[in-house]
Amino acid sequence: xxxFDYAGVSPREVRQMIRxxxxxxxxxxxxxxxxxxxxxxxxxxxxxxFLVFAQRNPKPCPILDVTEPGNPEPKIVAPGADLSTDLxxxxxxxNGECVEEPTDVKKYWRDxxxxxxxxxxxxxxxxxxxxxxxxxxxxQNRNVPMYITNIQCAPAGALKGxxxxxxxxxxxxxxxxxxxxxxxFPAVHGSPVHIGDPSLIGIADVNKPDMGDPVxxxxxxxxxxxxxxxxxxxxxxxxxxxxCITHAPGHMFIADPKDADYAVF
Amino acid sequence: xxxFDYAGVSPREVRQMIRxxxxxxxxxxxxxxxxxxxxxxxxxxxxxxFLVFAQRNPKPCPILDVTEPGNPEPKIVAPGADLSTDLxxxxxxxNGECVEEPTDVKKYWRDxxxxxxxxxxxxxxxxxxxxxxxxxxxxQNRNVPMYITNIQCAPAGALKGxxxxxxxxxxxxxxxxxxxxxxxFPAVHGSPVHIGDPSLIGIADVNKPDMGDPVxxxxxxxxxxxxxxxxxxxxxxxxxxxxCITHAPGHMFIADPKDADYAVF
Numbered sequence: 001x002x003x004f005d006y007a008g009v010s011p012r013e014v015r016q017m018i019r020x021x022x023x024x025x026x027x028x029x030x031x032x033x034x035x036x037x038x039x040x041x042x043x044x045x046x047x048x049x050f051l052v053f054a055q056r057n058p059k060p061c062p063i064l065d066v067t068e069p070g071n072p073e074p075k076i077v078a079p080g081a082d083l084s085t086d087l088x089x090x091x092x093x094x095n096g097e098c099v100e101e102p103t104d105v106k107k108y109w110r111d112x113x114x115x116x117x118x119x120x121x122x123x124x125x126x127x128x129x130x131x132x133x134x135x136x137x138x139x140q141n142r143n144v145p146m147y148i149t150n151i152q153c154a155p156a157g158a159l160k161g162x163x164x165x166x167x168x169x170x171x172x173x174x175x176x177x178x179x180x181x182x183x184x185f186p187a188v189h190g191s192p193v194h195i196g197d198p199s200l201i202g203i204a205d206v207n208k209p210d211m212g213d214p215v216x217x218x219x220x221x222x223x224x225x226x227x228x229x230x231x232x233x234x235x236x237x238x239x240x241x242x243x244c245i246t247h248a249p250g251h252m253f254i255a256d257p258k259d260a261d262y263a264v265f
Numbered sequence: 266x267x268x269f270d271y272a273g274v275s276p277r278e279v280r281q282m283i284r285x286x287x288x289x290x291x292x293x294x295x296x297x298x299x300x301x302x303x304x305x306x307x308x309x310x311x312x313x314x315f316l317v318f319a320q321r322n323p324k325p326c327p328i329l330d331v332t333e334p335g336n337p338e339p340k341i342v343a344p345g346a347d348l349s350t351d352l353x354x355x356x357x358x359x360n361g362e363c364v365e366e367p368t369d370v371k372k373y374w375r376d377x378x379x380x381x382x383x384x385x386x387x388x389x390x391x392x393x394x395x396x397x398x399x400x401x402x403x404x405q406n407r408n409v410p411m412y413i414t415n416i417q418c419a420p421a422g423a424l425k426g427x428x429x430x431x432x433x434x435x436x437x438x439x440x441x442x443x444x445x446x447x448x449x450f451p452a453v454h455g456s457p458v459h460i461g462d463p464s465l466i467g468i469a470d471v472n473k474p475d476m477g478d479p480v481x482x483x484x485x486x487x488x489x490x491x492x493x494x495x496x497x498x499x500x501x502x503x504x505x506x507x508x509c510i511t512h513a514p515g516h517m518f519i520a521d522p523k524d525a526d527y528a529v530f
Binding site: 044047048051052054055056063066068075076154156157180183184186190191264265 | 309312313316317319320321328331333340341419421422445448449451455456529530
């Protein structure tokens with residue numbers, strides 16, 4: 001079975017399958033139309049700074065849910081779910097180093113841990129595709145190209161750092177539509193942060209992304225940059241917290257709401 | 266001098282005037298087009314719950330800025346300003362009781378205090394007026410009518426409670442436009458939470474608001490309800506925190522950004 005075979009299965013059923021250890025692969029393509037989220041789990045003492053950082057930088061840090069300290073249930077976006085078991089693969093970080101990539105984090109769970117789910121670009125990419133706008137890295141079956149920019153996030157407590165962006169080449173005539181149809185989703189990164197000349201945001205070579213894969217930019221296409229959910233993880237890793245858990249790249253949490261639930265118009 | 270005489274004065278100048286004690290009256294009408302914010306100042310231990318509460322209930326709790334603990338400068342919306350001096354009147358609360366209504370709170374300031382500025386309905390009322398939609402309580406020179414609903418906010422830590430809403434009667438044909446033009450401002454309460462029959466959200470008599478003044482609802486008009494910034498203050502007062510400071514009603518903080526800066530489309 002491939003991820004796309006689960007496109008029509010409910011989030012609850014897929015989470016159950018993941019919880020039982022029957023699915024340990026990336027989640028893109030599963031539960032089509034439902035929101036997938038990035039996971040960050042922090043001790044409560046750093047959770048406050050993280051909340052403020054997210055509040056000050058909503059485009060790269062769109063929070064979908066915050067759990068009560070010690071309770072791994074994301075009550076807003078998936079009542080009954082368990083953030084310590086319901087993702088297919090995690091990364092456990094100690095002093096900023098990844099020490100394990102387990103398929104659950106039950107043994108690491110503590111009474112002071114707070115789970116954050118953050119919106120991800122899968123949601124607005126669905127909107128782009130539905131609007132007839134190509135999404136190159138999907139066409140080319142690659143990871144989206146990501147870049148560290150010279151746009152500084154507003155710092156909060158110990159957390160600071162540059163904004164990370166993802167790039168999608170858009171045919172020039174479709175750029176306005178791409179702005180409008182992603183702008184409908186401010187809770188999942190929203191409208192682009194930059195359109196056109198990469199050097200204006202500190203990107204030396206658009207063909208050499210800092211993370212992910214390069215994609216083809218065809219004649220007549222404009223590189224369009226959106227705030228990326230890697231931004232908050234990068235800010236956290238920068239402070240090398242004593243303890244932290246994240247999802248493994250591509251192994252997201254699948255929530256109950258649909259992408260459309262986050263549209264503001 | 267009346268508030269409207271300061272419609273064209275900059276926020277920085279008006280804040281300076283307030284800081285020097287030369288203006289101690291309500292702020293509506295001052296610095297036209299600039300955002301005015303509700304103030305809540307909390308000790309850091311309760312600030313975390315408040316941030317989570319706001320994250321879970323963004324419509325009634327639209328946070329514009331959060332200060333660093335101990336520092337009264339709202340660096341995002343008004344660099345150089347001072348939340349302990351730049352509002353014309355405050356309320357100081359001890360164990361849930363208002364003990365003083367001073368014109369500054371310098372003597373109460375502490376190293377563990379965090380200031381929150383929350384969006385207010387003045388911003389979207391400007392948008393309604395510009396769209397040619399009447400705002401009845403302004404026409405009638407009254408306070409906006411506010412109601413405690415049966416819509417429960419998502420709780421967070423110690424904070425819970427019902428959503429408080431404000432009501433504006435809108436001519437039926439203009440209701441869609443009122444939805445669209447306030448929906449552009451999700452950071453300042455956004456689109457309505459309810460349109461029409463007040464009983465569906467637990468309001469027994471629309472002519473008897475829980476706070477504020479009743480206003481006339483003319484034939485052919487529909488009562489339209491927006492989430493109200495009184496909601497978070499009510500949730501805080503419900504837990505009777507040992508210490509808390511708020512603005513006095515109508516005596517808001519005038520920030521640098523313009524209302525238009527918060528429009529998402």
